[in-house]
Amino acid sequence: MSAQNIGALLLEHNFTISTAESCTAGLLSSLIAEIPGASDWFLGGWVTYANAMKVSQLGVPLTMLQKCGAVSSEVAAAMARGASKASGSVVALSTTGIAGPTGGSENKPVGTVFIGCKVQADVQVREFRFVGTRKEIQNHAAQTAIELLELQLTGKKSNALCCQHGDVIHVD
DSSP: OOHHHHHHHHHHHTOOEEEEESTTTTHHHHHHHTSTTGGGTEEEEEEOOSHHHHHHHHOOOHHHHHHHOSSSHHHHHHHHHHHHHHHTOSEEEEEEEOOSSSOOOSSSOTTEEEEEEEETTEEEEEEEEOOSOHHHHHHHHHHHHHHHHHHHHHTOOOSOOTTBOSOOEEEO
C-alpha cells in the first residue's frame, strides 16, 4: 500500500490525518506530504523525540511516561490521541521506538517500535521488532504505519504483519 492510496481512502471517507512521531523523526509525515494533493487531507504532525515534547505538545501524561516508558503501547496510543485532538484530525498515526544503534534493553531491544493508529474513536497499537540499520528501522516503521492505516480504513484484519511482536492492542 502506498501513501497515495491512503490519500484516496482518506478522501473517500472525508477524513483528515495527523502524525506524532518519535523514532521515525518526521519520515512518516514526509512520506504522506510528498503525495500531490496531500493538503486536502494531511493536517500536519509533530516530531516529539523528547518526553517533555510528548507531554507539552501531545498531552501524554508524565506519569504514563515514568511508569511505562516512552517506548510503550500506552504512549503510542496517547501520542495518536494527542495528535488527533491537537490538530482536529479524525485519523492519527504515531510511532515510538528504538531505532538504534544504541538504547535497547533485554525487554525492548533495538528495533522495538510501537505504532499507534487512531481512526475516529478506535485506537489500535501494534508492537514490532524490526531489524537493520537505524535508517532501515525508521523506514520499516514509517511504511508499516501506512500499512496499518490501510488495514484499519478498509476494515481488513491482520493480527500478524511482518515483524509484528505479540497481539494487536485495542485501546479504549
